[in-house]
Amino acid sequence: MVRRKDEEGKPGRPFDVNQTTMLTAFLAHITPACKEIAHLSSQAMDHRLPWSIRMKLRLHYWICDACLRYRRQLIMVREAMRRKSNLEERTVAQSASSLSDEAKAKLRRALKTRQD
Numbered sequence: 001m002v003r004r005k006d007e008e009g010k011p012g013r014p015f016d017v018n019q020t021t022m023l024t025a026f027l028a029h030i031t032p033a034c035k036e037i038a039h040l041s042s043q044a045m046d047h048r049l050p051w052s053i054r055m056k057l058r059l060h061y062w063i064c065d066a067c068l069r070y071r072r073q074l075i076m077v078r079e080a081m082r083r084k085s086n087l088e089e090r091t092v093a094q095s096a097s098s099l100s101d102e103a104k105a106k107l108r109r110a111l112k113t114r115q116d
């Protein structure tokens with residue numbers, strides 16, 4: 001039996017460690033398996049999932065550090081790709097602005113003939 005402490009650091013109600021184990025087992029039983037969580041985490045980045053699925057994801061993240069870490073890695077990769085894309089767009093825009101007027105006109109003519 002472990003004693004919880006309240007906000008002031010005073011001993012609170014007794015807390016049975018076995019209760020934590022039981023809660024973890026219950027959450028593991030009602031949430032999808034890690035393999036499905038990985039798939040759902042990826043889907044959640046592409047579109048909004050139903051409320052019930054989002055809740056199952058959150059509950060699973062509470063009990064599974066590996067899935068939470070995987071989700072954070074997905075977010076990190078997505079942000080890195082966005083930064084890379086933005087950098088490439090700025091580089092292309094800077095390159096285009098550094099072209100001479102003659103080169104820009106030549107490119108416009110080439111694009112126009114390609115469209116026709």
